[in-house]
Amino acid sequence: NSKVIQTPRYLVKGQGQKAKMRCIPEKGHPVVFWYQQNKNNEFKFLINFQNQEVLQQIDMTEKRFSAECPSNSPCSLEIQSSEAGDSALYLCASSLNRHQAPLFGEGTRLSVL
Amino acid sequence: GDSVTQTEGQVALSEEDFLTIHCNYSASGYPALFWYVQYPGEGPQFLFRASRDKEKGSSRGFEATYDKGTTSFHLRKASVQESDSAVYYCALGGTGNTGKLIFGLGTTLQVQP
Numbered sequence: 001n002s003k004v005i006q007t008p009r010y011l012v013k014g015q016g017q018k019a020k021m022r023c024i025p026e027k028g029h030p031v032v033f034w035y036q037q038n039k040n041n042e043f044k045f046l047i048n049f050q051n052q053e054v055l056q057q058i059d060m061t062e063k064r065f066s067a068e069c070p071s072n073s074p075c076s077l078e079i080q081s082s083e084a085g086d087s088a089l090y091l092c093a094s095s096l097n098r099h100q101a102p103l104f105g106e107g108t109r110l111s112v113l
Numbered sequence: 114g115d116s117v118t119q120t121e122g123q124v125a126l127s128e129e130d131f132l133t134i135h136c137n138y139s140a141s142g143y144p145a146l147f148w149y150v151q152y153p154g155e156g157p158q159f160l161f162r163a164s165r166d167k168e169k170g171s172s173r174g175f176e177a178t179y180d181k182g183t184t185s186f187h188l189r190k191a192s193v194q195e196s197d198s199a200v201y202y203c204a205l206g207g208t209g210n211t212g213k214l215i216f217g218l219g220t221t222l223q224v225q226p
Contacts (some may be wrong), residue, residue, distance in 0.1 A: 048211060102159070103159065105156050
């Protein structure tokens with residue numbers, strides 16, 4: 001079954017620690033998205049890429065979030081200094097183009113203690 | 114800015130009941146509209162999409178019709194099953210042609226046998 005692979009499924013960090021999660025998009029999908037889903041089911045778009053280039057991103061105001069999709073390597077999302085409010089389900093998705101519905105992975109559930 | 118409103122936070126039905134989940138959107142032009150379903154512990158699964166006025170999308174017995182006049186994309190199913198119990202999300206394609214989706218807050222469907 002083709003799908004988006006996210007690792008790890010669960011991630012537990014202390015406040016101030018770095019948290020890194022990875023995503024392997026569906027084969028042949030050049031567009032990759034990261035969303036944050038909080039405990040109230042709210043989706044927050046973080047960033048998306050087409051191949052290695054950023055298409056759109058939030059103001060990453062905290063500057064603690066960074067993401068990349070290098071060629072021939074998994075995409076990654078990293079939080080430099082985790083805060084309790086970062087606890088959420090981080091969802092990666094990919095699509096064939098910008099108009100096709102994204103295919104989601106199962107997510108990485110981050111808990112910041 | 115663009116937004117999606119799902120009227121019902123929770124819906125409780127019995128098997129074979131008729132389902133309607135209301136979705137209204139606010140956006141300029143003709144944004145693409147999507148329905149996703151999310152089961153516990155999984156990422157959202159794409160159901161279907163529509164991108165033109167009066168276009169009907171359907172999958173797995175679910176259907177919705179794009180209505181530009183009422184800015185709606187209501188999800189319907191004639192006869193629900195217990196296995197349909199999940200959270201349903203309406204989403205719209207954001208402006209800017211980047212593929213970003215804006216999700217509603219979701220509707221939790223509970224179907225009793």
